[in-house]
Amino acid sequence: MPELSFKEWVDRKMEEARDSQRGRRRADWLRAYEGLKEKIRSWLREEDDPERIPIHSEWVQRNERGLGTYDIEGLRIEIGDSSVHVVPMGRNVVGSVTPPSGGEFRAAGRVDLKCGVRKYVLYRTIQDGQDVWYAVDDERYGVTPFTKERLQEILMDLMS
């Protein structure tokens, strides 16, 4: 007879994964991205009827050094007959972000907002233990804090 049931064994494996450095790093990234996704959803819900702006899931698989292989949910935001894809590119990013307000922050995650051939890049930074996201315009490389108003501007720009 095995000492553990299958369920207990799965629980233990899950706990081991969470406790490993790789597991912690991955969990941290997934939590941060989940926060961003939730913000995007709620900002859009606050502004309009969810039926007029449907948001669909688009799962992607990533395989990053120090995080391993994982599945992560991207989004497709539909407005009229246009759509913008929210694509989580990864936790590991080269470079830093220099916001107009000053300072330089190491990027700790990247999410692309794509529509056809155009895109904006969202960079996650960690400031005083909090996730702070910035949007970078892919043509002029302007950096702005990622806010509800900025999301609206980006969607209007990409879909116009």
Place this chain on the structure above:
Amino acid sequence: MISSLDDAWAWYQCVRTLARDMDRLGERFWNRQEWAEALGRDNRFRSVRAIDLQDSAKTISDDLDDLAVLLLLSVLEAMVRDQARIDVENSLPTRLHPAVEHAVEVLKKDIGVGSFGKVTRAFRGIDPNLVEEVNQVRRYRNRVAHGRRGPEPDSVTPEKAYDRLTRFLKRMDEVAIVTAEGSDAS
């Protein structure tokens, strides 16, 4: 012809702009009634549909950023290898012991075709952080060049790659100037 980082960056921006313009042309203008007659008279354009333009633009854009990083790093690699070879040649006396001459030939071969990581490693003593920044771009380039297999390295945009590689090249030039001034003084 692309022979510098600035050339490579300009090429990337031109291709990106063209792809985006073609996409916009397809999306907004191609199907306009007032364009139909003129396009219909053109041997090339009469068979091109708006969706063809947009599909082509998307195909280009999907891989363009990665190819730009690959191009930028390749240009830097060629420049660094050339400069390193010249620096080695200039730093040697005219007459060499045959054993040293052989060692120098091996070194020059390494600089020319050996691992680029080894070449950049030689600059670690000058600016280890910058060398590591270039190595991050190199690792990303290697994955793109080898079919994107295995774990993804740190994500690199062309803009970040251009910034890092330009700073590296500038630093190399500064070192070369200081070295040359030192040789002149002695």
